[in-house]
Amino acid sequence: MSVVVRNPKPDELTTVWEVLCGAFGEGPRERFRRQIWEDSTFAIEQIRIAEVDGKIVSHVWVAERPVFYRGQAVLPMGGIGGVGTLPDYRGQGLATLLLEDAIAYMERKEHAISMLFTDINPFYARLGWANFPEWRFQLEVQRLPDKSQVPEGYFVRPCEIDKDLPDLQAIYRKHVEKLQLSLCHARPNNFWFDGHPQYLGLKPSHVVVKGQGTRDEGKAVGYVCASATERGIRLSEFAYDPEHPQGLIALAVALASEAKAEGKEGVIEGITPFAHPLPQILAELTDANLWHQVSEHMMLRVNNLLQCLEIAQTLMEKTLTEVGAKNLHGSFRFSLSKPEQSAVIEVQSGKVKVRDNDAAEVTIPVTPREFCLLFFGAVSVWQWRHLLVRKGVVLNETQTALLSLLFPNHPTAYWGGDHF
Numbered sequence: 526m527s528v529v530v531r532n533p534k535p536d537e538l539t540t541v542w543e544v545l546c547g548a549f550g551e552g553p554r555e556r557f558r559r560q561i562w563e564d565s566t567f568a569i570e571q572i573r574i575a576e577v578d579g580k581i582v583s584h585v586w587v588a589e590r591p592v593f594y595r596g597q598a599v600l601p602m603g604g605i606g607g608v609g610t611l612p613d614y615r616g617q618g619l620a621t622l623l624l625e626d627a628i629a630y631m632e633r634k635e636h637a638i639s640m641l642f643t644d645i646n647p648f649y650a651r652l653g654w655a656n657f658p659e660w661r662f663q664l665e666v667q668r669l670p671d672k673s674q675v676p677e678g679y680f681v682r683p684c685e686i687d688k689d690l691p692d693l694q695a696i697y698r699k700h701v702e703k704l705q706l707s708l709c710h711a712r713p714n715n716f717w718f719d720g721h722p723q724y725l726g727l728k729p730s731h732v733v734v735k736g737q738g739t740r741d742e743g744k745a746v747g748y749v750c751a752s753a754t755e756r757g758i759r760l761s762e763f764a765y766d767p768e769h770p771q772g773l774i775a776l777a778v779a780l781a782s783e784a785k786a787e788g789k790e791g792v793i794e795g796i797t798p799f800a801h802p803l804p805q806i807l808a809e810l811t812d813a814n815l816w817h818q819v820s821e822h823m824m825l826r827v828n829n830l831l832q833c834l835e836i837a838q839t840l841m842e843k844t845l846t847e848v849g850a851k852n853l854h855g856s857f858r859f860s861l862s863k864p865e866q867s868a869v870i871e872v873q874s875g876k877v878k879v880r881d882n883d884a885a886e887v888t889i890p891v892t893p894r895e896f897c898l899l900f901f902g903a904v905s906v907w908q909w910r911h912l913l914v915r916k917g918v919v920l921n922e923t924q925t926a927l928l929s930l931l932f933p934n935h936p937t938a939y940w941g942g943d944h945f
């Protein structure tokens with residue numbers, strides 16, 4: 526058997542599409558068509574294929590998806606998608622070979638991290654990806670809020686994308702920044718027009734405006750991407766201008782009545798950063814019980830530990846300055862088990878240095894999951910440190926307080942339309 530790993534040629538993209546449908550079935554055919562031909566971030570170099578005896582039989586895509594870190598910094602990220610091998614060729618190591626090749630590609634592209642979504646987590650864990658929690662919410666409207674609860678001057682109207690887009694893009698960025706969100710796609714402007722993300726949910730449907738008197742013309746201050754389901758509606762994305770929290774009330778009133786329209790049960794569900802105000806307000810206004818569900822279909826890989834810390838360094842220093850922590854000092858060496866690498870953070874007089882040598886007060890051995898839980902703020906350091914105790918690492922109170930400032934608990938979300 527002769528195996529060749531390579532990029533496809535432009536005239537082979539139709540064959541690549543057929544291989545994807547052969548591996549995954551016909552269900553996602555349209556999605557795969559759009560990912561190849563209607564995604565402006567797509568480039569042929571991102572696709573690696575395995576050819577066996579002259580036939581393309583296995584495929585991996587490394588999507589270009591830079592993501593925000595604490596709302597301000599950007600981490601270059603490689604999104605692994607379309608991992609598939611034709612049924613007759615499985616179990617021969619082809620997908621593993623392509624994933625190893627994708628890792629080398631991400632190193633060349635300097636992707637600090639990688640993300641993927643899967644049901645077969647152990648298959649990817651061998652190669653360094655680790656489960657990371659994603660939050661979803663669900664509620665069932667019990668009572669329709671009265672229209673009089675809508676704050677004066679706020680209106681919800683259907684989105685007119687050509688007119689609204691620049692405002693929505695600005696709201697998206699402001700929302701990410703002010704909530705200090707991590708993992709949200711740092712989208713190029715063109716991406717909003719692409720057929721692929723639109724198919725997956727990046728389709729703003731409702732816009733909240735702050736108008737004058739009774740007029741709904743005015744400044745856009747929020748939006749949602751909502752779609753109808755059998756039992757109500759699903760939100761695949763939402764954002765608001767945090768200077769206009771009242772906009773969320775207007776939005777919640779509109780969404781509640783839409784979820785109940787045409788005799789539906791009033792179920793509203795979707796992805797959310799944990800404890801985001803929109804689901805909370807929706808539940809409060811509709812007397813609903815708010816359910817959260819955490820799934821671990823998302824996996825993250827720390828391709829380059831040093832690069833991750835370097836990108837976070839400015840924000841770490843900013844936090845130290847904001848709380849006036851000029852007197853705290855300490856140094857931590859993170860030793861990551863997979864892929865094996867280490868890096869040191871040193872804090873002195875409010876300055877943060879990131880380096881790749883070994884000298885530090887304390888060495889913290891971490892699995893990729895432990896590191897991602899800390900770095901992406903999923904857990905407070907006061908709790909996180911107890912994950913280390915079984916390894917004999919005991920962080921004292923001062924070290925814990927300092928790490929809490931460097932790695933504050935903060936929300937994450939990866940919206941529906943950004944998938945790959």
Ligand SMILES: CC(C)(COP(=O)(O)OP(=O)(O)OC[C@H]1O[C@@H](n2cnc3c(N)ncnc32)[C@H](O)[C@@H]1OP(=O)(O)O)[C@@H](O)C(=O)NCCC(=O)NCCS
Nearest residue numbers: 548549608609610615616617618619620621642643645648
């Ligand atoms: C998953 C898939 C890509 C593996 O391709 P492959 O070329 O056979 O992969 P490899 O030969 O490199 O590795 C096979 C390993 O994957 C494991 N694997 C395959 N499917 C699996 C599953 N559903 N759950 C857990 N492990 C699985 C096999 O057990 C095997 O492990 P082993 O080497 O220890 O025996 C292939 O089965 C496929 O195309 N499936 C349908 C599409 C799909 O679900 N893709 C994954 C999307 S996240």
